[in-house]
Amino acid sequence: MTTYSLLILPGDGIGPEVMAEVRKVIGWFEKNRGLSFAVSEDLVGGAAYDKHGKPLADETMARAQAADAVLLGAVGGPKYDNLDFSVKPERGLLRLRKEMDLFANLRPAQCFDALADFSSLKRDVVAGLDILIVRELTSGVYFGEPRGISDDDTSGNEGGRVGVNTQRYTSGEIRRVARAAFELARKRGNRVCSMEKANVMESGILWREEVQWVHDNEYPDVELSHMYADNGAMQLVRNPRQFDVIVTDNLFGDILSDAAAMLTGSLGMLPSASLGAPMENGRPKALYEPVHGSAPDIAGQGKANPIACILSFAMCLRYSFDLGAEADLLEKAVEKVLADGLRTGDLMGAEGGKPVSTAEMGDHIVAALSAL
Numbered sequence: 001m002t003t004y005s006l007l008i009l010p011g012d013g014i015g016p017e018v019m020a021e022v023r024k025v026i027g028w029f030e031k032n033r034g035l036s037f038a039v040s041e042d043l044v045g046g047a048a049y050d051k052h053g054k055p056l057a058d059e060t061m062a063r064a065q066a067a068d069a070v071l072l073g074a075v076g077g078p079k080y081d082n083l084d085f086s087v088k089p090e091r092g093l094l095r096l097r098k099e100m101d102l103f104a105n106l107r108p109a110q111c112f113d114a115l116a117d118f119s120s121l122k123r124d125v126v127a128g129l130d131i132l133i134v135r136e137l138t139s140g141v142y143f144g145e146p147r148g149i150s151d152d153d154t155s156g157n158e159g160g161r162v163g164v165n166t167q168r169y170t171s172g173e174i175r176r177v178a179r180a181a182f183e184l185a186r187k188r189g190n191r192v193c194s195m196e197k198a199n200v201m202e203s204g205i206l207w208r209e210e211v212q213w214v215h216d217n218e219y220p221d222v223e224l225s226h227m228y229a230d231n232g233a234m235q236l237v238r239n240p241r242q243f244d245v246i247v248t249d250n251l252f253g254d255i256l257s258d259a260a261a262m263l264t265g266s267l268g269m270l271p272s273a274s275l276g277a278p279m280e281n282g283r284p285k286a287l288y289e290p291v292h293g294s295a296p297d298i299a300g301q302g303k304a305n306p307i308a309c310i311l312s313f314a315m316c317l318r319y320s321f322d323l324g325a326e327a328d329l330l331e332k333a334v335e336k337v338l339a340d341g342l343r344t345g346d347l348m349g350a351e352g353g354k355p356v357s358t359a360e361m362g363d364h365i366v367a368a369l370s371a372l
């Protein structure tokens, strides 16, 4: 029997709360489906800073590199907002992404039928929505050099300081994430829309040209369109179902995926997979995490929606372990509890529903797994 090694990094705020529910799901698959996971747990973000004085210890980084897959909750919180930039909780997450070279961040936004009335958009606009944002995750303005804050403003204007970040992309970085998007599109609706700002940024011009090059040379069968990212944001809200796969850079992908989250009803619904190149065993380097953050406003109150984190584990089953049937089952269990009207606070609207806590939602999903 194959044993899959999983490193769990719950992190901060609601991270540990939602990850506890994923643990229940993992336990269910071990007991009922004969799967075997070697699960270990470690610290990231503020929790790691409290213990080690940095948001990711080198030993944790090494364990992440060695694991078959990493599951992460969330990092950050007001307690750490005034720390030096180099040790902020978010730097721990960015180090994992960069050093594991997780260049393709898959952020699917699906609207479950039971939540179509709950979205801030009309049911007609979001019902049946199933789009996939592929966000480049290891380059762009998040990592470009030069960067920093200096006293170099010589214009004579007040303050005198300058903040600098650099948007930088190479052909290779663009081509590899474009390939990931085209591959995924072939398994879905066979359409890719690439978003950048080629009208104002040279990096956007290169992005457009390289995505087109990959298309023309390697994926001519996939339908490709290009859109400016600001228009893309508008189109996502106007008519999101026009899209199948969206491929975009690190910063635009961050923003567009939060916007896409609200199409599904709540940020608490959106999972993600961050994938790199295949390891020796053929599996991609991978980290799975909800799109949402540590939600300090509701942390410690049992209010967090664990579905984004649980669906991230479904993505882990599918993309790291090739367990598509198990992933489908878990997604169906989520669909069932939503159809049964169970709602964490973020999903409670005028149409009502049965209010449940984080732990109760996890219990119901596990019960649904047994019932399906």
Ligand SMILES: NC(=O)c1ccc[n+]([C@@H]2O[C@H](COP(=O)([O-])OP(=O)(O)OC[C@H]3O[C@@H](n4cnc5c(N)ncnc54)[C@H](O)[C@@H]3O)[C@@H](O)[C@H]2O)c1
Residues within 6 Å of the ligand: 014, 018, 073, 074, 075, 076, 077, 078, 090, 093, 267, 268, 269, 289, 290, 291, 292, 293, 294, 295, 296, 297, 298, 303, 304, 305, 306, 308, 346
């Ligand atoms: N991947 C990550 O770890 C990640 C992602 C985004 C933000 N952050 C960090 O989290 C902290 C808070 O950031 P923020 O407030 O901008 O974003 P956030 O995603 O934490 O919260 C935004 C809003 O959504 C709600 N929300 C988020 N997840 C939810 C869930 N599962 N269930 C119910 N409601 C949920 C929150 O209560 C809040 O009102 C910051 O330190 C930020 O840097 C971390």
Ligand SMILES: CC(C)[C@H](C(=O)O)[C@@H](O)C(=O)O
Residues within 6 Å of the ligand: 076, 090, 093, 094, 254, 291, 293
């Ligand atoms: C916490 C932060 C570093 C992160 C990002 O900006 O990538 C988050 O917003 C995300 O969407 O995963």
Ligand SMILES: [Mg+2]
Residues within 6 Å of the ligand: 254, 255, 258, 291
């Ligand atoms: Mg974000």
